[in-house]
Amino acid sequence: MAHVLGTRVIAEGVETEAEFLVCRDLGCDLMQGYFIARPTTHMAELQPAYPHVDGGGVRRHSSTLDSILIRKEIEQLPAVRESDDLDAVFDHFRLNPRQPFFPVLNANGEPRGILPEYHVKEMIYHPFGRDLLKNRIYQRRISHFVTPAPIADLDTPADEMLKIFAGMDGSDCVILTENMRYAGILSAASLLKIINEKQLKTAQEQNPLTGLPGNRAIRDYVQHAILDGDETRYFCYCDFDDFKPFNDTYGFQKGDLAITLFAALLRRHFIGEEKFLGHVGGDDFFVGASGLDEEEIRAVLLRLINEFRPDVRQLYSPEHQSAGCISGYGRDGSARDFPLMRCSIAVLTLPEGFILSDSQTVSKRIAEIKARAKASKDGLVVELLDGR
Template structure:
C-alpha cells in the first residue's frame, strides 16, 4: 500500500483503509425510493440511496466514494455496499419481481471484469436473478472511455442485467450516450420535470426525448415528481415510470414499502377523443406472438421458425417478462443457408449467444394513444415491422406496422365522416364522446361550454350565406387556436353552435378564456360589415316575425357548466338541461356569459 492512501485515511480520522471499510460496514445504510408504473401505480422497482454518511464525517455520498478512491479501496467499498443493498432489498415485503436500481460510479469502469463476477455470486447467494438488477450510469458523469462503457453494458446485458441512464439531460453527451449504452431505461433529470406542467419548453423537450426513447425500445422514468400537476403532464407526454416525493420519499424502514401507490393510479389523465373505440381497434390487432426468454438456446429459435410462423420474427423477453427485442428470421436464415451454418448455430458457444441476434424494437404501453403509435413506425426503413406492446412493462403482444396503418386509416375515415364539412372541426359524435368520457372522470375539474352567435340570422339575411360562412370560419379558427392547448377540446355542433371542453381550469380561468374569445371574435367580426353599419354599431333587418328592427353587431354567448373534482355524471339529460338553462340566461346577460357549478345545482343523489 502506498503512503498516499494511508495519509488520506489518517487525515480523515481513520487509522487505516481497513478501518474506513469497517466503519462503512457498521454505519452506512441504504434507503429505498419507489419507482412506479405511471398508469397503475404498481411498484416497478426501488432505487438504493446511500444514507448515514454524516456519521462517518462526510457531507455527501460522493465524498465517501472520492475518499475510498484516494484510500485505494473503491472496489472493496463498492462490493461491500452492493452486498448491503442487495441483502436489504431481498427483505422487502411484497417485493415480487420488483427491480433494484444500483448507481455505478464511473470510475469502476476501469476495473477488470466490472465486478460482474462478484455481483453474480452475491445474487446467487440470495436467489436473486440478474434481470432484477438495473445498473444506473449517470449521464452527467465523466466517462473517459466510451469503449469501456460500451463493453461494460454489453457484457452486463449478456449476463442479464438491465441498464439505465440516470439524470438524462444534465450532461452534454445526451444522444451519444443513448447510442453508446443502449439503456433499457432512461431517467429524465428532475430539472426538466419540476414545473413541467407550466413550462412549455420543458414539456416539448421531454416529449421529444420520450418519443425517441420509445422508438429505440426504452422505458422512461420521470425523476423528481413532486406535484399532481407534474405527474399528470408526465403521464400525458408518455413517461412510463414515476419517481419522486409525490409517490414516496426514500425510506429506510422496509415496512413503508407498498405494492401499489394509489396517488399515481388515481391521478388525472388527459382525455383522448374516442379512446375506447381506438383502444378496441388496437387491441383487436395485437398479435399474441409466443416470445422466447433471452436465456433460450438457439435450438428453440430454430424450432419456432420451423413451425411456420406467420410473422418473420420472434419477440425476446427477460426473466421478468420484459421485452428485450426481436429475432428476425432473415438473420437466422443467413446462417442456415451457409455451409455448416446450422451446425454453427447449434454450437454451444453460438447457442448461448441469443443476444447477438436480438435487435431493439419500438415498445409502447397498451394504452398509448393511436397517433403516438403511428409516429413510432413512421420511418420508411422500419425493419422491426411493428411495435412490441406491453402492459405494466411486461410483454403482452406485437402490433405489426401493417395492422397499425390499417387502424389509423380507419380512424381517419371515421374522423373525416364526423367533421363539420365547413369548419373541419370535430362534429357531434366526437363532442358527445368527449362529454361522456369527461363527465365520468372525477379526478380533475372540468368545464363544458356551449357557444352560439347572437343575431346571426339577421346578419345572414342581410349579408348573405357566403359572408355568414366567413363568420363561422373566422370563429372556428379562434377555437382551433384554443384547442392547441392539451387540456382544451373544441368542436362544431352545427350552424352557429360550437362547443369547448376544458380540464384542470378553474372557474375564473374558464371565464377569462371565454371573455378573451368573445373580445377577439367581436373585433374580427366587425371586418365583415359595411363601413356604414360598422360605424352605426348595428344593422337594420327583419326579425323572425318579419318586423324591422335594429340588431347589434355579432357577438357570441357562452353557457359554462363546471364539474368539480369528485363529481361523476353518467346521465346526459342532466347535463343537457343545465346547459340549456344557462344558454337562455347568457342570451339575456350583458356579458353574454352564464356559468354554474353542477354539484351546487343538482343533488348528488340524482347524478
C-alpha cells in the same frame, strides 16, 4: 419519446394525489415521492402495496377513436426472451412457418426488438451452422440476432405511430406496450388499415350541415389538450342566444342558414394547426385554440360575435329588424318578446404548465361560465382554470 426508445419513465418528487394522478395518466411507469411513502432505512417498513395508491398505478384505458381502432387490430404474437435457448427460437419458426419474425423481450417483459427468420436461416442452412450456434465457445445467444424495431405505447395516437414506423426504414412492425410491458404488434398493413378507418370514421361523424367534426372528435381534442401543458389552451363554447323563437317563427330552413353562417365565420376567423373547430350539434359550437395570449383570443372572439350579429339580423323580416325583437315562446312555454339573435361564448383557459387529468372538470366549468356569458353585455366571458 422515452417509450419509443424503449426506456422506462420514472416520475420523481410526487408529493400530492393530483401529481400522482397526472403522472399516472401521462403513462409514467414508476413513481417516487412523499405521496407514495416516506424514505426509510428499515427494510421492515417497506410494504408490498400501499393502500392509497394500490390499483391506481394502472393506467386507465383510453376511449379515443385511435385507441379503439388500435386495440382492435393488435396481433398478439408469441415472444421469445433474450435468455431463451436458440432451440426455442427454431421451435417458434418451425411451429409458425408463415411468421417471418418474433418479438424479443428482456427479463422484465419489456421489448428489445424483433428476431427476423433470415438472421438465423443463414446459420441453419450452413452445413455446420446449427452445431456452431450451440457451441459454448462460439456463444451466440438470441440477443446477438435482435434487430431494432419501433416501440410505442398502446395509447399513442395512430398518426404519431405512423411517423414512428416511417422513421425506422425497413421495419417489419411496431411493437406495442402497455405499462412498458409487451402487449402485441401492429404490422404495416394493420397500421394503414387503422389510418384508413380513422379517416372514414371522422368523415362519418362530421356534422352533415356544417362539415365540422362532431362530439367524439371534440372529446378526443379536449382529452389530449388538457394533458399538454406546453402552451396556454383555450376551450371556447359558442351558443346562440334566443335561437328557439327564431327557429319556431321562420322554420328549420332559416335556422340552418343561421348555423351555416356561423360555421363559415368560424372558418374565417380560426385558421391554422393550433385551432380546432367542432360542431356539438344544433346551435352549439366548440373552438379549441393555443399559441395565443388572452388579449388575442378575446379580440378574435369579439370580432366573431360582432360580425355574426348584423349578418344573422338579415335573416329576420324587415318588421322584426325594425322592432329589434320577435314574439315567441320560451322553453318554459310562456309567450313573450325576445331580442334578435346573437352568439355568446364561454371560454375556459388552461395556463401553460397546468395539466388536468379529468375532462369532466372542463365540461362542468364551461357550463358554469356559459350562463354568465349569456347574461353578459358583450356575450363573452373568459375564465382561468389553474387548480387554485
